[in-house]
Amino acid sequence: MEERRRIVIDPITRLEGHGKIDIILDALGRVERAYFQVPELRGFEKFAEGRPAEEMPQITSRICGVCPTAHHMAATKALDDLYKVTPPPAARKIRELVYSTFMVEDHALHFYFLGGPDFVVGPEAPKAERNVLGVIARVGVETGKRVIAMRRRLRELIALVGGKVVHPVFGLPGGVARGITADEQALFVQTADDAVEFARFTLDVFRNVVLANPSYIELIVSDMFTHRTHYMGLVDEQNRLNFYEGTVRVVGPDAVERASFRARDYLTYVAEHVEPWSYVKFAYFKPAGWKGFVDGPDSGVYCVAPLARLNVSDGLATPLAQAAYEEYFATLGGRPVHHTLANHWARVVELLYAAERMRELAGDPEIISPEIRTLPTETPTEGMGVVEAPRGTLIHHYATDERGVIRKANLIVATQNNSARIAMSVEKAAKGLLSGREISDGLLNMVEMAFRAYDPCHGCATHSLPGSMPLLVRVREYTGEIVATLRRDGDGSVHRGGTAA
Amino acid sequence: MGAAARILCLGNDLLADDALGRAAAERLARSAGPELEVVYAPGAGFALLDHLAGAPPQLVLIDAIHTGRAEPGTIHELSAGDLVAPAGPSPHYVGLLEMLQLARALDLSAPERVTILAVETADELTVGGAMHPLVAAAIPPVCARALAIAGIREVNARA
Numbered sequence: 329m330e331e332r333r334r335i336v337i338d339p340i341t342r343l344e345g346h347g348k349i350d351i352i353l354d355a356l357g358r359v360e361r362a363y364f365q366v367p368e369l370r371g372f373e374k375f376a377e378g379r380p381a382e383e384m385p386q387i388t389s390r391i392c393g394v395c396p397t398a399h400h401m402a403a404t405k406a407l408d409d410l411y412k413v414t415p416p417p418a419a420r421k422i423r424e425l426v427y428s429t430f431m432v433e434d435h436a437l438h439f440y441f442l443g444g445p446d447f448v449v450g451p452e453a454p455k456a457e458r459n460v461l462g463v464i465a466r467v468g469v470e471t472g473k474r475v476i477a478m479r480r481r482l483r484e485l486i487a488l489v490g491g492k493v494v495h496p497v498f499g500l501p502g503g504v505a506r507g508i509t510a511d512e513q514a515l516f517v518q519t520a521d522d523a524v525e526f527a528r529f530t531l532d533v534f535r536n537v538v539l540a541n542p543s544y545i546e547l548i549v550s551d552m553f554t555h556r557t558h559y560m561g562l563v564d565e566q567n568r569l570n571f572y573e574g575t576v577r578v579v580g581p582d583a584v585e586r587a588s589f590r591a592r593d594y595l596t597y598v599a600e601h602v603e604p605w606s607y608v609k610f611a612y613f614k615p616a617g618w619k620g621f622v623d624g625p626d627s628g629v630y631c632v633a634p635l636a637r638l639n640v641s642d643g644l645a646t647p648l649a650q651a652a653y654e655e656y657f658a659t660l661g662g663r664p665v666h667h668t669l670a671n672h673w674a675r676v677v678e679l680l681y682a683a684e685r686m687r688e689l690a691g692d693p694e695i696i697s698p699e700i701r702t703l704p705t706e707t708p709t710e711g712m713g714v715v716e717a718p719r720g721t722l723i724h725h726y727a728t729d730e731r732g733v734i735r736k737a738n739l740i741v742a743t744q745n746n747s748a749r750i751a752m753s754v755e756k757a758a759k760g761l762l763s764g765r766e767i768s769d770g771l772l773n774m775v776e777m778a779f780r781a782y783d784p785c786h787g788c789a790t791h792s793l794p795g796s797m798p799l800l801v802r803v804r805e806y807t808g809e810i811v812a813t814l815r816r817d818g819d820g821s822v823h824r825g826g827t828a829a
Numbered sequence: 830m831g832a833a834a835r836i837l838c839l840g841n842d843l844l845a846d847d848a849l850g851r852a853a854a855e856r857l858a859r860s861a862g863p864e865l866e867v868v869y870a871p872g873a874g875f876a877l878l879d880h881l882a883g884a885p886p887q888l889v890l891i892d893a894i895h896t897g898r899a900e901p902g903t904i905h906e907l908s909a910g911d912l913v914a915p916a917g918p919s920p921h922y923v924g925l926l927e928m929l930q931l932a933r934a935l936d937l938s939a940p941e942r943v944t945i946l947a948v949e950t951a952d953e954l955t956v957g958g959a960m961h962p963l964v965a966a967a968i969p970p971v972c973a974r975a976l977a978i979a980g981i982r983e984v985n986a987r988a
Binding site for chain 2: 359370371372375387390391394396437459460461464467472473476479483608
């Protein structure tokens with residue numbers, strides 16, 4: 329057997345073991361394979377078994393401390409399907425209104441504070457500045473305050489209807505637990521108006537900071553961050569982006585539709601590939617089959633999230649967002665866009681859409697109708713629900729007995745949909761930048777940028793403390809023997825070690 | 830005049846040893862009063878900002894941590910200055926220190942003093958898992974220490 333070595337990039341950041349990147353070298357020191365490893369939550373299926381399905385919107389939203397609203401909504405929609413009930417129009421609109429509010433909040437925070445270090449501060453900036461404080465330094469304290477104030481108002485609205493932001497309690501099979509009063513509607517309208525203005529301002533910030541800088545555009549379209557894969561996302565009946573409901577559309581690397589399906593049929597289109605070296609399940613487009621970690625129309629690799637959503641959408645349903653969508657594709661060479669880092673731009677386009685959609689729904693006279701519930705009468709058997717989480721397509725699937733007690737539960741989360749492409753991105757960055765046993769700081773930055781753009785969510789525990797050792801790279805023989813180490817601390821200092829480390 | 834101190838307990842009670850935060854908050858609830866706020870927060874990321882902005886001058890944080898370098902149940906005591914806040918590999922992992930920095934940078938009345946009491950875990954990834962006995966045993970001492978830092982006398986459970 330050919331001699332191989334393995335390098336492990338182990339970012340022990342927020343919590344020990346939150347994720348690591350493994351890079352295996354061949355005997356010549358070339359990257360043979362690179363992949364990311366994450367500690368996944370265990371035992372969800374077992375935990376769900378034997379519980380009433382109605383508890384799932386609460387339980388699943390409690391699993392992830394970052395995006396509870398997405399899980400709550402996917403679970404609620406799976407319950408609609410399980411109990412074969414259609415929510416009344418007002419309930420459907422209230423749900424989408426709350427969901428749009430959540431998307432505005434999440435996308436705004438992501439752009440400014442989380443994606444910001446890569447583009448607002450810049451990939452060339454010193455590591456120590458590539459953080460929240462660095463972003464504030466660039467955009468100014470006033471803008472920072474504006475983002476935080478907007479976030480607070482949006483969360484207050486979600487709490488108003490949903491009970492609690494972190495653990496929302498408003499979705500019920502066939503409707504919602506609580507309607508919206510005329511006074512509350514006025515508050516939604518006012519906030520939505522401001523949200524639209526805020527989103528326009530954000531698009532200007534993006535233009536001024538990113539688009540005005542040719543080196544950023546060069547980086548976005550560089551081969552290093554490009555993969556020609558399939559794309560998946562939820563669209564309405566006119567094939568326009570929708571976060572809350574519709575059909576799941578898959579397009580090929582040529583943007584031609586390959587599939588359009590309801591949540592109920594997801595198992596016909598989505599399968600999971602398992603590799604012996606990883607416990608990550610790699611979702612792929614079943615009709616194309618698993619052909620390995622490769623690009624192209626024959627490969628089943630696909631991705632989700634903002635980049636994918638714009639690629640599957642023939643347009644956007646709101647006017648300002650539609651204009652931003654056109655500008656995006658015109659600038660990046662037409663649809664589809666295959667550049668991973670374009671996710672950041674696509675997210676701003678979606679921010680504008682979410683704000684405009686929020687405004688439309690808030691102003692809808694029907695939103696204050698008291699008809700908010702269709703009571704279930706059918707015997708439950710099986711239900712599937714799908715939404716677009718901020719990070720991509722999210723599917724919940726429950727099978728129950730005739731009393732509605734869970735027999736089997738399955739979740740396909742956004743990061744699983746992206747896992748094959750994330751692995752490809754990591755591998756490409758590693759191949760482009762790694763030579764032999766030398767691990768450069770540039771490699772680490774680029775690898776991190778490649779996967780930051782996807783914002784992978786690993787259903788993490790809610791820990792908030794960083795470890796003392798933010799990044800650890802270990803070069804080792806395939807047998808496990810460590811031959812070199814590199815540790816980069818949070819202050820940017822780098823420490824290299826030999827075999828003894 | 831508001832409270833002088835806040836004890837912020839973090840954790841997800843569905844995830845084995847990560848339930849520590851909630852258990853600590855329940856135990857501390859009876860010590861809460863005009864001088865002391867006790868808050869349980871299951872959220873992560875930017876949700877932490879809500880518990881830092883406008884907080885009293887002294888903040889004590891109770892959380893679970895997995896360093897892999899200590900016995901489960903070991904209590905690590907740190908000040909915010911002891912920790913660095915690296916930019917994570919994913920935006921998902923934005924943490925307490927970044928939120929504290931943000932709150933200070935934006936002048937959102939962040940606490941002046943932050944002490945972290947982190948209890949070493951054995952398992953924080955199993956949904957519905959039970960708390961390790963050594964982690965559970967650390968709840969009374971970690972609560973007592975939090976109250977001492979906050980300058981509050983412990984209210985006896987049976988009193």
